[in-house]
Structure formats: structure tokens, C-alpha cells
Amino acid sequence: MPTDIEIARQATLMPIAEVAGHAGVPEAALIPYGRYKAKIDVGLLPTKPRGKLILVTAISPTPAGEDKTTTSVGLSDALHRIGRKTLLCLREPSLGPCFGVKGGGAGGGRSQVMPMDEINLHFTGDFHAITSAHNLLSAMLDNHIYWGNTLEIDLRRVTWRRVLDMNDRALRQIVGPLGGVSNGFPRESGFDITVASEIMAILCLAADLADLQQRLGDIIVGYRRDRTPVFCRDIKADRAMTVLLKDAILPNLVQTLENNPALLHGGPFANIAHGCNSLIATRTALALADYVVTEAGFGADLGAEKFMDIKCRMGGLAPAAVVLVATVRALKMHGGVAKKDLSAANPDAVRAGAVNLRRHIENVQKFGLTPTIAINHFDTDTDEELAVIQEMAGQFGADAVICRHWAEGSAGAEELARIVAQKADADAPDFRLLYPDDMKLAAKIETVATEIYRAGSVAITEPVRRQLQQWEEMGYGQFPVCMAKTQYSFSTDPGATGAPVGHEIAVREVRLSAGAGFVVAICGEIMTMPGLPRVPSAESIHLDENGQIEGLF
């Protein structure tokens, strides 16, 4: 099998204006960025929803990922193959994992979005715009302090950090500015990765440009000694930030290897943010197509829970069907097999690891839907191992389909498409959220931890509880919570695979995203600025003698 980028280079792409035509996007709404990418002016498009929303989530992944994005592409292409007008909605990839461990976010094999190299690198500049807008606010905040701090910001309570779209552990905690009087007043701060920026979340949850500016102004950058909040609009940065984001708020149109349309927009991770593409792109797709396939990051305990409790809650959306991706290799890992042995046949380990599959099925059912299991076939899988997953899924009350879209494209996901289309066309499921808006913030955190993670206890320190209560008194108690936790386990221990129960979820910090509209609860050791691995993927990314990019995947 050729590499992802070799397959991408062999592809015959359709001019983006033609792709737009197939998607129902009029020429007047198209803003081309070259021949194969375009932003779309959603203000010129229909708004009445007509489509069915299909979520693609997964079991708890291995570090390589279990193929949600690839399955989303394969399923979308397969729905086109069986004659269903479909639009794919994905997030944009971050340079962090691209040059770190996981690689790009454009799918893989014969189920990719194109042009994968441009999408995985600078794309249309949205992440650079978000980074600039975020750091403009940081610069204006420190500048305000430098020129006399008339807002009386307590330097010990500045909550607004900086961001960079790269995995750089050296920037997690910094002290600055150093260098004396001319540089300002030293204080502790640090960087998060751009996908964890509140501005990323705002772009993904805003209804339009006016709402975006309003939300930017609502950002809390810190507090005074009397604990009253200082807002972005007090620093007078919200309007300039909106100017920096006026193009980034428009969704990006590209195509799959089979020349079917895809909207890529926004890119929050699901372990440290809400992990879903933008509401603007999803609503646009729902007004243009009969079926909309979208993804949520990492496993269902993270991306799917946040898709339901944050994105659907805020956007008034309801999924018509859910696809849960499982792989033999991940279930073996959950059955106790070491990473280096995952390609060796071991049906017993698959059976043992199926507890993770069962837990995710039960969790999705808490929202009123039973997922269809997409068994993403790897060449190393044996028929016996695949049969175990089908048998176990049946026992857990879920349909399971072996999918070969990575190797075969849409032909490999046709059976999945037929089953999912049938479920999406059936009567609307009894969709429900996990908790009501008016539940206390601490209780929301405890509900997700016990209902979804099956924690036996939730440790919230007194200072954190007081902070949550202060935010409730300030009027933010209606907000949903966004749990930041390792993606590898239901617990906060990345090594606790399978389906741990009764563990303790320790909430070490909470952050108020007053603009985005949720409270982030940071659990365990999760970092909002990842680090690079011992051997970063970047070491293999280079230009060959013909100037072609090699090593992207």
C-alpha cells in the first residue's frame, strides 16, 4: 500500500468550483484559495436545515488513533456511492501532532481529504489567524499593565496565557517579561497549543461574525484584587481580534480522494478542548445536504460526550445516528497487550479488551442512541479476531460492520453506509443530554466523571469549589463543562486501559471560557501544551530531490 502522501500525489483532483457545484454552493459564495481550496461565504447560502447528522466517534484509542477521520471520509464517500447527497464536516489538523506523534488529520489510505499536504500544513491560515488573535490580546494585556494598569489587574490573577500551534513543553510555564524596566512587570504565565485556545472554541461555537466579536469581548483575561473580572473588551482588543478572524470564521471547502465535497473548519482537540468542528460549517452542511457526516476527537468518553453536551446543546443539534469506530489493535491494547505486540494474532485479548467497546456503547446509549460499530480493518487483523468483535458487539446490542475504506475507499464502507443511512432515515432517536443547564457546575463535573468515566469519586479541592461557586454567582452557572483528561483511559491514568471503574477523578484546575461558553475542568496530569516524543515525526518530513514533500502522513 502506498503511503498516504503517495496516494494523495497520484490523485486527480477536481477544480474547487466544480466541487462547489456538486455541494450546492453557488459561484458567488466561493472564495478560492488556489485551484483546490476555497472558503465559502455562508451568508449567501441556504440556512434551513434539511440533513440528518451522523457522528463518528471511537473507542479509547492507541497513540496512533483508531481511524475516526478516515472512517468519516470513507463513510461520506460510501453514502455518495449509494446515491445519498452527503457533506463531510471535519476539523482542520494542527501542526502539533503533525510534527509530533499522530501525524496529520486528513484521514488515510484511500479515504483522505485533499490536498492533504496543504490541509496538514498551512491550509488557509485559520490556525495562524487564531494564534495571532490570541497573542494580540496577550500583548495588549501586558501592554496595559506596562502603561500603568488603570484596570487594576492583579498580576497574580492573570488567567490569559499565550498560544503556539506546536508541541513545545519548554513554553508550558514561563516567567516574564524579564530584562528590566523597559520590558515590563515579570509574572508567571505560559503557552498552550493553539487548539486549546478559547478563541479556537469561540470560532467553533459562534453563530456568525457578530456573535464571534461579542464572545471575544466576553473573554475574561484576569481578575482584580477584589476578584472582579477584567474582560477582553476592557483591554479594547475585541474589535482588532475580530478583524484578524474575519476570514478564519468562514468554513473551508475541499474534496475527498473520490472528489466528494468536504467542509473543514476549526480544530480543537477533544482531550484538552471540546474536540468538534465548527457549528457554522455543520449548520451550512445540514442546509446543503441530506446527510452530514462529522467527527468528534479521540474516544466517545471525550469527543462524543462534548459533541452532545457542548456542541449539540449550544447549537440546538441532534444526531440521527452514531458510528463508533473499533479496531482489533486497540481492543488488544485494552486486553492488556503491549504496543509492540499489537500486530500478533490474539483473539483472546480482543475478547478481553471488548470491555472498552461495551463501556463506550453504554455511554453513547445514555444520550438516547445505540451506535453502529465500524470495525476498521487492518492488514494484520485475523478473521478470528474480527469475528470476536462482531460477536461481542452483538452481545452488547450493537450492529457491527467490517470496513475496508482505508484500503478500498468508498467500496470498503458501502455496507456501513447502507446501515447508517437506514438508521438515520428512521424515526428520530430520543436524543437527550447528560445533564441540565441548571445543574451546579461541580455537579456537572461529577456527573460526567461518574456516568461516563465510571469514577467512584471526584476530588475537587476547596479552592476549586470556591472558584466554581464564584463563577455561578457571576452568572456562569448555566455553562456546560469541558473535561480535559487523557484520551487513553476512562481514568486519569493513561496506563489504565480496558474499562476501569471506581477510580478517583482529581480535578486539579478549572478555567472559565466566558466567551466560548463553557468551564474547562483539568483532570489528572493532562497538559494543554503537549510535548514532542523522543523521535518526532518532523525528523522524517522533508523535500525530495524534486521538491516534493515526503514524510507527511
Ligand SMILES: Nc1ncnc2c1ncn2[C@@H]1O[C@H](COP(=O)(O)OP(=O)(O)O)[C@@H](O)[C@H]1O
Ligand atoms: N485500516 C487502516 N490500516 C492502516 N492504517 C490506518 C487504517 N486506518 C487508519 N489508519 C491510519 O491510522 C492513522 C490514524 O487514522 P485517523 O483517521 O487519523 O484516526 P483518528 O481520526 O481517530 O485519530 C492515520 O495515519 C491513518 O492513515
Ligand SMILES: O=COP(=O)(O)O
Ligand atoms: O482531538 C483529537 O482528534 P483525533 O482523535 O482525530 O486525533
Ligand SMILES: [Mg+2]
Ligand atoms: Mg482524526
